Amino acid sequence: MVAFLFVNDSVQAAKRRDVDQLLETKECAECNLRGARLAGAELNGANLQSADLSQSNLRGVKLSGADLLTANLAEADLQEAQLSGANLKEANLKNSQLPSANLFRANLENADLQESNLEGADFRNANLRLANLTKAKAVAISLQGANLSSANLPMIDLKNAQLADASLEGANLQQANLESTKLNRANLKGANLDGVNLFRADLRGTQLDSTTKIDSKWLLVWEVVNRGIEGKDLVEADLSGANLEGLNLEGANLNGANLSEAYLFIVNLRGANLTDAKLSNTELRYADLSNTDLTNADLGNAELGNVNFQGANLANANLRTAKINDETRFDPKWRTVWEIINQGAAGRNLSGANLFNANLRGANFQRARLSGASLYNADLTGANLEQSILFQADLSNANLEGANLKIANLQEANLQGANLNGANLEGANLNQANLCGAIMPDGSQNVCE
Structure with missing residues (x-):
C-alpha cells in the first residue's frame, strides 16, 4: 500500500511539473496532462503534440494555432474553447465536449470525434477529411466551406447545421439526421446518404452524381429543387x-x-x-x-x-x-x-350563406340561423346543429352522419339524397322537408314518393 501511494504521488508530481511547464513555456509535447484543470488558460500556439489531455477541463481555453497532432483529448471539456487554426490531425476527441467551440480553419484530418458534442461549434473552413464523427451531436454546427471528404458520419445529428459550400465528397452519412440543414452548393458526389433524414433540408445547388447513394424520395426532391x-x-x-x-x-x-x-x-x-x-x-x-x-x-x-x-x-x-x-x-x-370550422358558428346568422361543397365536419352550429343556406354536398359529419334554423335550407346530398339535429327546424328543407345515418333528429321539425332518397338515422333509405 505504501509503495502504491508513493507511485501515485510521483505520477501526480510529474503531472504538476508538466502543467507548470506548459503554462510557462507552451512546450509540452507528449506530456501527461490527463485530468488537468486548464480552463481559460492562454495557450495560443502551444506545442502539445501527442500530449495526453484526456478528461481535462479545457473550457474556454485559448489554443488558437496550437499543435495538437495525435493528442489525446478523449472526454475533455472544450466548451467555448478557442482552437481556430489549431492542428488536431489524428487527434483523439472521442466523447469530448465542444459546444460553442471555435475551430475555424482547424486541421482535424483523420481525427476521432465519435460521439462528441459539437453543438453550436464553429468549424467553418476546417479540414475534417477522413475524420470519424459517428454518432456525434452536431446540432446547429457551422461547417460552411469545411472539407469533410471521405469522412465517416453515420448517425450524426446535424439538425439545423450550416453546410453551405462544404465538401462531403465520398463521405458516409448513413442514417444521419440532416433536418433543416443548409446544404446549399455542398458537394455530395459519391456520398452515401442511405437512410438520411433530409426533412426540410435546403438542397438548392447541392451537387450529386451517379455515385451518390440517396433514397428515391429525396432524389426526387433534389431534382424538383434543382431541375x-x-x-x-x-x-x-x-x-x-x-x-x-x-x-x-x-x-x-x-x-x-x-x-x-x-x-x-x-x-x-x-x-x-x-x-x-x-x-x-x-x-x-x-x-x-x-x-x-x-x-x-x-x-x-x-x-x-x-x-x-x-x-x-x-x-x-x-x-x-x-x-x-x-x-x-x-x-x-x-x-x-x-x-x-375554427371559431364556431353558435348563434351566428348565416341565412342564405353559400356553403355548398364545404368541409364542415364537427362544426358547432348550435342555435345558428341557416334559413335558405346552401349546404348542398357539404360534409357535416358529427356537426352540432341543435336548435338551429334550417328553414328551406338546401342540404341535398349533404353528409350529416352522426350530426346532432335535436330540436332543429328543418321545415321545407331539401334533404334529398342526404346521409342522416346515426343522426339525432329528436324533436326536429321535418314538416314538408324533402327526404327523397335520404339515408335515415336507422340506416334505411327513404323511398321517393
Missing part, C-alpha cells in the same frame, strides 16, 4: 417534409401528392392541381395559391399567413386549425368556412 418540374410525374408524389422554398410550381399537377410538413415558403402554385393533396402541418406563408384546385385537400394545421387563395377551389378541403392572418386572402365563401 424544375418539367417532365416530372408528381401525381401522388411523396414530397412530405421537403424544402421547396421559393420554387415556381405554377400549373403543376400535384393531384394526391403528399406535401405534409413541407416547407413551401414563397412558393408559386398558381393554377396548380392539388386535389386530394396532403398539406397538413405545411409551411405555406406568402405562397401564391390563386386559382388552384384544392378539392378534398387536407390543410389541417397548415401555416397560411399571407397566402393568396383568391379564385382557389377549396371544395371539401380541411381547414381545421389552419393558421391564417389578416393578410391571408380567401374568397368570402372560404373565409366563412374557415371561421365556422
Whole structure:
C-alpha cells in the first residue's frame, strides 16, 4: 500500500511539473496532462503534440494555432474553447465536449470525434477529411466551406447545421439526421446518404452524381429543387417534409401528392392541381395559391399567413386549425368556412350563406340561423346543429352522419339524397322537408314518393 501511494504521488508530481511547464513555456509535447484543470488558460500556439489531455477541463481555453497532432483529448471539456487554426490531425476527441467551440480553419484530418458534442461549434473552413464523427451531436454546427471528404458520419445529428459550400465528397452519412440543414452548393458526389433524414433540408445547388447513394424520395426532391418540374410525374408524389422554398410550381399537377410538413415558403402554385393533396402541418406563408384546385385537400394545421387563395377551389378541403392572418386572402365563401370550422358558428346568422361543397365536419352550429343556406354536398359529419334554423335550407346530398339535429327546424328543407345515418333528429321539425332518397338515422333509405 505504501509503495502504491508513493507511485501515485510521483505520477501526480510529474503531472504538476508538466502543467507548470506548459503554462510557462507552451512546450509540452507528449506530456501527461490527463485530468488537468486548464480552463481559460492562454495557450495560443502551444506545442502539445501527442500530449495526453484526456478528461481535462479545457473550457474556454485559448489554443488558437496550437499543435495538437495525435493528442489525446478523449472526454475533455472544450466548451467555448478557442482552437481556430489549431492542428488536431489524428487527434483523439472521442466523447469530448465542444459546444460553442471555435475551430475555424482547424486541421482535424483523420481525427476521432465519435460521439462528441459539437453543438453550436464553429468549424467553418476546417479540414475534417477522413475524420470519424459517428454518432456525434452536431446540432446547429457551422461547417460552411469545411472539407469533410471521405469522412465517416453515420448517425450524426446535424439538425439545423450550416453546410453551405462544404465538401462531403465520398463521405458516409448513413442514417444521419440532416433536418433543416443548409446544404446549399455542398458537394455530395459519391456520398452515401442511405437512410438520411433530409426533412426540410435546403438542397438548392447541392451537387450529386451517379455515385451518390440517396433514397428515391429525396432524389426526387433534389431534382424538383434543382431541375424544375418539367417532365416530372408528381401525381401522388411523396414530397412530405421537403424544402421547396421559393420554387415556381405554377400549373403543376400535384393531384394526391403528399406535401405534409413541407416547407413551401414563397412558393408559386398558381393554377396548380392539388386535389386530394396532403398539406397538413405545411409551411405555406406568402405562397401564391390563386386559382388552384384544392378539392378534398387536407390543410389541417397548415401555416397560411399571407397566402393568396383568391379564385382557389377549396371544395371539401380541411381547414381545421389552419393558421391564417389578416393578410391571408380567401374568397368570402372560404373565409366563412374557415371561421365556422375554427371559431364556431353558435348563434351566428348565416341565412342564405353559400356553403355548398364545404368541409364542415364537427362544426358547432348550435342555435345558428341557416334559413335558405346552401349546404348542398357539404360534409357535416358529427356537426352540432341543435336548435338551429334550417328553414328551406338546401342540404341535398349533404353528409350529416352522426350530426346532432335535436330540436332543429328543418321545415321545407331539401334533404334529398342526404346521409342522416346515426343522426339525432329528436324533436326536429321535418314538416314538408324533402327526404327523397335520404339515408335515415336507422340506416334505411327513404323511398321517393
